[in-house]
Amino acid sequence: MNLELNNKKVLITGASKGIGLAIAKTFLQENAKVILVSRGSQYLFDNEKILQQEYEVGNVFAKKCDCTNIEELKQLKESVKMNGKDWI
Numbered sequence: 001m002n003l004e005l006n007n008k009k010v011l012i013t014g015a016s017k018g019i020g021l022a023i024a025k026t027f028l029q030e031n032a033k034v035i036l037v038s039r040g041s042q043y044l045f046d047n048e049k050i051l052q053q054e055y056e057v058g059n060v061f062a063k064k065c066d067c068t069n070i071e072e073l074k075q076l077k078e079s080v081k082m083n084g085k086d087w088i
Contacts, residue, residue: 005030011080013037013067016044028055035080036062 010027014020016038024034028051036051038044048062065076 001030003030005032008032009035011035011037013065015062016041016047021047024051024060028059031059033059034061036060037065037067037076038062039066040064 005027008027010024010032012020012024012027012034015024015034015036020036020038021043024036024047027034034051036044036048044062044064048060051060061080063076063079065072067073067076
């Protein structure tokens with residue numbers, strides 16, 4: 001399937017496992033760049049490394065963030081900006 005997502009940027013919350021991780025893999029298979037976000041879990045960073053090996057380091061980035069916390073959301077926004085022009 002070609003959804004024409006080459007180099008599109010996607011931020012996925014709840015992405016450390018389960019449905020969120022499956023969604024991330026689907027976007028990566030369509031050549032999108034993916035930011036994995038989760039409240040915090042070793043799964044998040046383990047999966048970041050696994051996906052970087054499979055889909056290239058520059059296509060996958062993980063960030064811990066509790067999206068119910070406004071300060072953490074602000075930090076996420078700044079992190080995404082700081083981690084390369086490719087992400088914004």
